[in-house]
Amino acid sequence: MGFLDRFRRPRKDETVAENTWLVVGLGNPGAQYAGNRHNVGQMVADELAGRLGTSFKTHKTPSRVAEGFLRPGGPKLILAKPNSYMNTSGGPVSALLKFYSVPVDRLIVVHDELDIPFDTVRLKRGGGHGGHNGLRDIQKAAGSPDFTRVRVGIGRPPGRQDAADFVLKDFAGAERQALPSLLSDAADAVEAIASDGLVAAQQRFHSPA
Template identity: 85%
Template sequence: MGFLDLLRPRRKDDAVAENTWLVVGLGNPGAQYAGNRHNVGEMVADALAARLGAAFKTHKTPARVAEGFVRPGGPKLVIAKPNGYMNTSGGPVSALLKFYSLAPSRLIVVHDELDIPFDTVRLKHGGGHGGHNGLRDIAKALDSGDFTRVRVGIGRPPGRQDAADFVLKDFSGTERGMLPNLLSDAADAVEAVVSDGLVAAQQRFHSPA
């Protein structure tokens, strides 16, 4: 930014841009995957968009996008669901960040997490991908893991069931009964991160009940 830029009157659009977050819900496309545990990130994106009164639309990038404000004058959320499969999430996310002129630090990825019990939400910034193909591809495309993750617990598979098979199965009947509360909690977590900051959000969601 040069000296003349500093003198330029601040526009309303500038303030909006500085308070914009990209929220990406990970999943696989198609009706056959819609109820899978692996698609819980997309389910949270749907819940969050509904809460904001925003509808998903096709976009210039390979994703469907819904935009809205957490509250009047508050943070703007660009909620996105990549069009491709989980392991190709990086390209769409990179394109979305460029389109909205956002740094990876303004990215929140919502995804399923095997290492967290079902009905639990945890938050972190940075770190590895933990074997999650969506996170792996995003970090590779951005050449950075410097983004926030909302980790939605789905628990470990029972017995000797393969984890890859487990995540591509629909939630059980018991889990489906609890799922609305889990999706609501995850949507709350996203809003808490953008409104109050990661540390405050972690204190809220990581504290024992």
């Protein structure tokens, strides 16, 4: 039995509604990583769960999952935080897609982005992984790059600091003050994609302030 075969599809009466999105916040498990820049995707997932009035629970797949509707009769969000480390995010994401019968084009991955200035959110669908190992593994396991990404800017490391060390450090003091606003913006972007579509959300979040 293969890895994904352990996760049955829902029965017919459990099948998700058409307007359902799987939203995966990337990061590393464990309290020691919780405040790292690399975990900003999971921080956004926590922000969304708070807005929906729900909480993360252990799931049959190797993830913690929370579910809720943006509004009565509106889009449903299945929020997930993989229990795996960042570099092996693909297995849990593929298992979630199969369990909930969600197509790849209804997958939103929220992740940190070195090539975008801190306190900036950018949205895209498809494309390469840009050296981000979490995205690389998801693309491989899902068999497609054609999912939506909410790219949360963390900026480049200062001086000659190694990027791998930089992402595994907590946000600095000044960044921590601006972090709640950044998380709120990224959560707004997820909600906009689910409610209005990617193009409308891009027009909103990519427009000059």
